[in-house]
Amino acid sequence: NAGVTQTPKFQVLKTGQSMTLQCAQDMNHNSMYWYRQDPGMGLRLIYYSASEGTTDKGEVPNGYNVSRLNKREFSLRLESAAPSQTSVYFCASSEGSGSRGYEQYFGPGTRLTVT
């Protein structure tokens, strides 16, 4: 099992460019998440998908869109990149997302720099 995979690992964009970060999981999990990690701020939730066909905003959704393509795949799109979106992006998945103690499984991350 590969677990959670993310592509690309690194990306440099110019302000205003667009790109899509890809995420896939092979654990048959229902729920998937996108986080950004910035120094001193921990992980902040951008969007999540509780189950196939649903998506919801997290703490910091502005400037991003997501697509839950199928049960395995959850992509994050930056339509017009800004320097404030320079960060490390993590995709995660879990068996469920309701108010129970579901462990999240993380991908290796994408380091994005916007110049």
Place this chain on the structure above:
Amino acid sequence: AQSVTQLDSQVPVFEEAPVELRCNYSSSVSVYLFWYVQYPNQGLQLLLKYLSGSTLVKGINGFEAEFNKSQTSFHLRKPSVHISDTAEYFCAVTFNTGGFKTIFGAGTRLFVKA
């Protein structure tokens, strides 16, 4: 409002010394508690979790944590650290609000010195 606070941003410690990484949360509902570890240039992986039952939970790599409901804390401990424990540690809390609400702390960077 719910919140998670990791009280130390950095903890330097000598090899074979004990360590405690502190985590406090604020909540009016019941919670589930997690500690994750992130090694350099990697994603997070679960160290241990508290869902119910015994308040002392043991995890991987010799770590353990104790849930203290009255003090709303979930501190992580290891009696003797190794160089390889150098990493960033995140406390995460899932709040039993009926929907999805998990908040991560800001992280504590553990630096083990020889």
